[in-house]
Amino acid sequence: MSAECYPLAKVGGLGDVVGSLPKYQQELGITALVVTPYYDRKFTRENDFEIVYESVVRMGDRYLPFQVLKETTNKLGFFLHTIRIPGLLDRSEIYSYPDETEQFIAFQLAFLEWLLTFTTKPDIIHCHDNHTGLVPYLLSHAYRYRFLSTIPSILTIHNGQYQGWFGWDKFDYLPATDPWTRGILDWGGAINPLAAAVKACWKFTTVSPSYLEELKINSKGLETLFIAEQRKGTGILNGIDTEVWNPGTDPLIPQNYNLDNVSKGKQENKRALCKEFGFTLSKPIVAFIGRLVDEKGADLLAAAIEQILDTSKGKVSILILGSGDPVIEEQLTVLKEKYKKDYAIFIGYDEALSHRIYAGADFLLMPSRVEPCGLNQLYALKYGTMPIVRSTGGLKDSVIDISEPEGYGICFEDLDTDNITESVNRAIELYSNTGGLRLLRKRMMLLDFSWNRSASQYIDLYNSLK
């Protein structure tokens, strides 16, 4: 269960993972059903869905008719189901509606109603992030779902910063539960779906081993919970979908390439990118792709870019693709006036452009404050684009600095503008060593961060609960 699943609905990495992990799990022999809310988006409009179940679900004093719609061709490599509730789960955006709490509660309740009708119960229910976090609690403690209480539930935490809090005034939306269990829902006086899931699930995972440790130190108030529940946790590094993210076959990039022709291939993609953004081909391109929020270190980008472009004296081009905090968007947009030739920004979400950047840029900057796993650095590596990362969470687990014998990235520890600038300067210096960079690109492309590595770890976890 998840709020996002690529290509139906993606805001960030959650969509990528839920749109690819099940496909690789199916290849390993398990049957994977994905359930998301229904969205009025391109994918739902352009593909056929059939109604496999319809009923009415009660949420407080509201009775909500719902349908479960299944994508008919199974072309994604797994069985995609969406839950449609007219007026609540049939909108175009994924998050940020004022009644988001009601939307995700209704999604979870409708899912459980549907589950009650299964003749064969699933072996595992795998929940992703806070939007599905009430399910482990309701499975174990709601009278109505007692018949389902033996189904093991797993929670995967993609981002512990978002917890889905809402007030106890909405408690009546939930079906009746044992009164003594209500404390499971609470954290700091509010109903906290992420905390409830950590407490009620059978096992939880984080999307990298380092992030599992970091949650005990920095998790927006849940630190003591993660310490108390640590025995239930496992860190499994995300994989990438190499059928989608593969420079050899990617239909979204101007020139396909592989290990044998990486230099020429990247050069052609870079040429196209330079043309698109008015950059000079001979200079290295350092790119940033992602949500423009503090968590990604985006609040420091404007100051760092000024420092880099003022001190490097025309030796580098910087390209930003992202959207998010309006203040950060504004800070980054105004820089365009000052650095016309060496700086460009696209505010918005553009999947195809992200592919062109992974292929055409030389370096990908990720100055994250918090990074549970990070997929961008894994995509960059696959495309022979060197990541420049702050060593935290999954970035620490997946990128080794070039000063190490087996290194293939540029890493820094403390997050400040000086360290970002210094790291970009290291990149500029490396770029002038053409032979060295060519070898490192091959080393990056040979790394295996595919789901072949990680999907089986989830299956081992499932098996441990049987």
Ligand SMILES: Nc1ncnc2c1ncn2[C@@H]1O[C@H](COP(=O)(O)OP(=O)(O)O[C@H]2O[C@H](CO)[C@@H](O)[C@H](O)[C@H]2O)[C@@H](O)[C@H]1O
């Ligand atoms: N403007 C834009 N246009 C086009 N594409 C864009 C874009 N902004 C972001 N993307 C894409 O969105 C994805 C971002 O993935 P990440 O894993 O880096 O971050 P996110 O913080 O969303 O995910 C959370 O969940 C994932 C999955 O577990 C964790 O890896 C991560 O650390 C955690 O914060 C990538 O596919 C990237 O290319």
